[in-house]
Amino acid sequence: MQTQTLSVAQQALDQGKGILRLAPTWVPRSFCVPGRRIKLHPDDYYVLGGNRGGIDERWLSSTTPAKNGPLTGENEGLSRVVFDDGTGETQFLLKDAVAELQGELIGDRLWNEHQSWPMYSKFFDNMGPLPHHLHHNDEQAALIGQLGKPEAYYFPPQLNNHGGDFPYTFIGIAPGTTKEQIKECLMNFTKGDNKITNYSAAYRLEPGTGWDVPPGLLHAPGSLCTYEPQKASDVFAMYQSLVNEAIVPEELLWNGTPPNRVGDYDLLMEAIDWDLNVDPNMMANRFMMPKPVRNQAEMEAEGYVENWICYKSDAFSAKELTVMPGQTVTIRDSAAYGLIIMQGRGKMGVWDVETPALIRYGQLTNDEFFVSEKAATEGVVISNHSKTDPLVMLKHFGPGNPDLTL
Secondary structure: OOOOOOOHHHHHHHHOOOEEEEEOEEEEEOOOOEOOOOOEOHHHOOOOOHHHOEEEEEEEOOOOOOOOHHHOOOOOOOOEEEEEOOOOEEEEEHHHHHHHHOHHHHOHHHHHHHOOOOEEEEEEOEOOOOOOEEOOOHHHHHHHOOOOOOEEEEOOHHHOOOOOOOOEEEEOOOOOOOHHHHHHHHHOHHHOOOOHHHHOEEEEOOOOOEEEEOOOOOEEOOOOOEEOOEEOOOOOEEOOOEEOOEEOOHHHHOOOOOHHHOOOHHHHHHOOOHHHHOOOOHHHHHEEOOEEOOOHHHHHHHOEEEEEEEOOOOOOEEEEEEEOOOOEEEEOOOOOEEEEEEEOEEEEOOEEEEOOOOEOOOOOOOOEEEEOHHHHHHOEEEEEOOOOOOEEEEEEEOOOOOOOOO
16 A cells, blocks of 8 residues: 655644744835845845845745736745755745645635635835835725735834834825815826825834724835735835835836726725725724733733734734743644744744844745644744743734634
């Protein structure tokens, strides 16, 4: 009787006892200047060439390809699993592992509903602000064969030793603004500064806090380094023509528009969720302070603290876990998740984990992993091997997290 050879994906999952090790995934943006806070080596921010722009993003647990125009590299934006077969380390796409292992990896609930891993997260790290822009909802994104994109922000203290050029984010449209005024801004896009942020309000950004950004909400992210969970999509359209004295190409205004509708300013206006944008209670409804996942004193007595940091979207959620120096804890979750180690060193399941101080482009690390639903529900044993330094990680979950009951 022949024994069936296990696939590489299955071997990797077995080797990690339900936890996959991931390689860093770097993504450039031609319209951004890197803030240089995502631990990439100083010589490597422009390693892909000046025409690609600087690397200012690291994508996490991504099965979503980056949409970076005709120069986009093969598999750009897609996370890779690292597997040691005993003779050396090989890599394969997380997307392929999900397609093969299905519910064994992400859980039957998510696989049956989405047939994919339906979110990813990233660090985006810009020296200056981004243009005022929006992400389309599912109905609008379907016109160009994509999914809509809700997203959220959290500003990790570990990556924000400086605030960049403009640590403020414009969000929404000031109440009292008319649709005609915004449409006029869009029609003036090629005339220099279309002054769309004249009709918005900016909020100062604070490390250790975050914001919720549903589809259709105009936002101009500020210059803090940002952890950004989001739905598995890269759809967007830039509505601001001049930011930080840099001209935004007109093609980015029409980026989410079907080719046969380019020039249709009414379609651009339809992508704006007007009521959401002119909400007079923007701070109360979109700002997020961390919230403990359970009683704070009980967690501290057990050697850890865990907070919800992104919790207002039904498309994803995120937690920050801190294991105190010298402590060993068992953490249980009801859903699969990706994670990135932010601080410290220790052990997680069978894996040694650590935070690198500096990463060369193409170098492997022990700071990013993907935890299967089975491993998450059984409980992940985490030990902090430092006597002085907390072990901190950020955990990103897919839609419908059963544990999110806030």
